[in-house]
Amino acid sequence: MDERVLEAMLPYFTEYFGNPSSIGHVYGWEAEAAVKQARQILADAINATPEEIVFTSGATEANNLAIKGVAEAYFSKGRHLITVQTEHRAVLDPYRYLETLGFEVTFLPVQPDGLIDLTQLEKAIRPETILVSVMVANNEIGVLQPVAEIGEICHRQQVLFHTDAAQAIGKIPLDVQAMNIDLMSLTAHKVYGPKGIGALYVRRRNPRVRLAPQIQGGGQERGLRSGTLYTPQIVGFAKAVALGLEAQESESQQLLQLRERLWSALSQLPNIHLNGHPTQRLSGNLNISVEDVDSSALLLGLQPIVAVSSGSACSSTNVAPSHVLLALGHPESLAYASIRFGIGRFNTVAEIDQVAQQAIATIESLRQSQTVGSQKALLSNRPITNDQ
Ligand SMILES: Cc1ncc(COP(=O)(O)O)c(C=O)c1O
Numbered sequence: 001m002d003e004r005v006l007e008a009m010l011p012y013f014t015e016y017f018g019n020p021s022s023i024g025h026v027y028g029w030e031a032e033a034a035v036k037q038a039r040q041i042l043a044d045a046i047n048a049t050p051e052e053i054v055f056t057s058g059a060t061e062a063n064n065l066a067i068k069g070v071a072e073a074y075f076s077k078g079r080h081l082i083t084v085q086t087e088h089r090a091v092l093d094p095y096r097y098l099e100t101l102g103f104e105v106t107f108l109p110v111q112p113d114g115l116i117d118l119t120q121l122e123k124a125i126r127p128e129t130i131l132v133s134v135m136v137a138n139n140e141i142g143v144l145q146p147v148a149e150i151g152e153i154c155h156r157q158q159v160l161f162h163t164d165a166a167q168a169i170g171k172i173p174l175d176v177q178a179m180n181i182d183l184m185s186l187t188a189h190k191v192y193g194p195k196g197i198g199a200l201y202v203r204r205r206n207p208r209v210r211l212a213p214q215i216q217g218g219g220q221e222r223g224l225r226s227g228t229l230y231t232p233q234i235v236g237f238a239k240a241v242a243l244g245l246e247a248q249e250s251e252s253q254q255l256l257q258l259r260e261r262l263w264s265a266l267s268q269l270p271n272i273h274l275n276g277h278p279t280q281r282l283s284g285n286l287n288i289s290v291e292d293v294d295s296s297a298l299l300l301g302l303q304p305i306v307a308v309s310s311g312s313a314c315s316s317t318n319v320a321p322s323h324v325l326l327a328l329g330h331p332e333s334l335a336y337a338s339i340r341f342g343i344g345r346f347n348t349v350a351e352i353d354q355v356a357q358q359a360i361a362t363i364e365s366l367r368q369s370q371t372v373g374s375q376k377a378l379l380s381n382r383p384i385t386n387d388q
Contacts, residue, residue, distance in 0.1 A: 001236070002192035002345070008239040009194065012232035020229045021220055031231045038238035045241050046165075046184065046201060047175040054200045054221045055234055059166035060090040062185035062200035063133075065214050065225065066162045067094040070131045070183070071103055072212035074160075078128030082106045082159075084116055084135070084145075085327040090185075091133050091164055092323075112329050113277040114143035118153065125157045132161050136168035140324040140340055141276030142285025144172065151180025160209060166190055166198070170244020171252065171282060176201055182209050188233070192345060193240030197233035200225075251345060255283035258343045258352050262286055265356035269363060275325060275338060286341040289325070289334045293366050298339055301362030306355050309340050 012034060018027025020035040039050040056062045071081065083095050085107045095105045106124045108116055116134060125132070132154050134145050147163055154161035162183035165174055170191035176184060187198035202224065203209045217226030244251075263286055266272060271291035290298065295310040302308055310322075321335035330338075343352070 001189075001194060002240060002243060004243060005193055005236045005239045009232040009236040012235050016231070018231075020231055021218070031229075034231055034235050035229055038234045041238040041242050042186070042199060045169070045174070045245055046186075047177050048201050049204065051222070052176075052201055052204050054202055054224045055229060056198045056200055056225055057196055058189070058198035059088075059164060059185045059187035060198075061214075061225075062187070062198050063088075063090045063162075063164055064094050065200050065211065066183040066185060066202075067091065067131065067133060068098065068214055069211035069224075070160055070162070070209070071098050071101075073210040074130040075103075078126075078130045079103045080106070080126055080129045081131050081133075082108060082121070082124050082129060083133040084108045084110060086110050086114060086138055086141075086143075086324045087133065087135055088139055088164060088166070091135065095133070110327050113280075114138060114141050114275075114324075114328055115277060115280065116145060116150075118146065118149055121150065122153050122157075125153070125159055129157075129159050132159055133164065134161075135164040135166075136174070137165070137172070137282050137285075138276070138324060139167050140322055141287045141328075142167070142282035143276040144168075144280045144282065147181065148179045154182075155180045160207075167282060170241045171248065171284075173248070176203065182207070188237035188240050191240045191244045194233050194236045197230060197237045199237070247345075252283045255343050255347075258347055258349065259283060259286050259341075261349065262341060262343070262352050262356055263288075265353075266359060269360060272363075273334070275328065275330075284343040286343065287338060288341075289330065289338045290363055291334065291337060293337050293363055295337055295339050297366050298359070298362055301366065302339075302355070302358055305358055306341075306351075309342075310338060 016030040018031040020028060020031040022028030039053050042053050043050045056065060079102065081095060081098065081103055083091055099105050108120060108124060110116055134150050136147050137144050151161045160182045161180060163181055164185045166185060166187040167190055168174060169186045182203040184201040189195040202211060211224055213224050215226050220226050220229060266288060273289045275287040275289055299308060299310055321332050322338060325335035325338055
């Protein structure tokens with residue numbers, strides 16, 4: 001977390017500890033004022049109005065509210081839904097759940113560069129389609145979907161458009177009006193904010209989106225998400241997004257330079273591939289496949305100096321190849337041989353050089369000394385954890 005975010009949050013744990021829904025006393029008013037200001041900052045960040053922001057515990061909950069909330073509110077209009085095979089599990093799993101309830105879901109494929117084919121999307125929309133979910137930025141390969149074009153198609157066909165912008169908020173410009181977005185999931189912790197706080201943008205005009213609440217109780221957030229608001233987290237979320245917007249352009253350039261530096265060093269090795277579109281991607285994301293190297297062995301080689309991820313869904317005993325890389329058309333062997341570098345605000349050129357050096361040395365020594373089979377055998381008893 002950015003220290004400036006922590007600083008903004010701290011007074012709301014102790015000094016201003018009231019419940020923002022307690023409007024009968026000064027403690028409540030102070031907290032309410034802070035929440036109001038945060039809501040305005042977040043609304044401004046995406047060109048929405050404050051009433052259109054519903055605070056949640058993060059993007060997972062926002063996705064669940066958007067997808068299940070629309071399905072429940074519009075099922076009499078239609079029971080067909082559309083999403084994409086490379087979405088985060090916080091989108092895919094609610095859709096799979098809806099299938100068990102009798103909804104029909106189209107999981108669109110992607111092209112080898114990770115982008116969806118807009119003609120295919122247009123063809124998939126039917127009169128009974130009620131919702132389309134396509135993420136802004138992919139969490140594994142950083143690819144940026146053409147959300148403005150997708151929103152235009154959805155609105156022309158009068159289908160609601162939901163997008164998961166967890167990886168995008170504060171990093172690239174987002175405008176719910178210009179992009180025709182009806183529902184947008186946000187989270188704080190990908191933009192140097194605290195974990196456990198996010199929001200769902202819910203359009204109130206042209207069209208007004210109806211949602212069935214998924215968490216009921218005290219009626220907070222206009223009845224769409226009950227539960228006492230977590231003031232310090234909300235303040236931190238807004239501060240993180242404000243800082244992200246302030247530095248968006250310069251930071252994006254800085255991250256791009258670092259990523260290019262890392263990739264130009266690594267790509268000197270033979271049989272190494274960049275995953276996802278080369279330019280239409282988040283500046284801080286580098287996802288590569290290294291032929292003849294098991295990514296778990298490579299992770300282990302890098303562990304002393306850097307926290308990277310294989311970009312695959314793991315349990316402690318079983319490493320499954322990434323569903324995103326498989327959707328790009330990679331064979332399983334290449335999907336297993338992949339690694340994701342996330343470069344951030346606080347990384348330096350010296351760190352990038354150190355990582356490049358260590359990665360090259362590890363890859364060369366793994367390729368020299370072992371076959372992939374024996375690399376795997378070596379690792380079979382080691383638990384590996386991963387962040388999706
Ligand atoms: C694209 C995407 N969607 C959803 C999530 C889940 O967000 P949260 O951890 O805030 O629930 C994440 C991150 O973990 C993500 O990268």
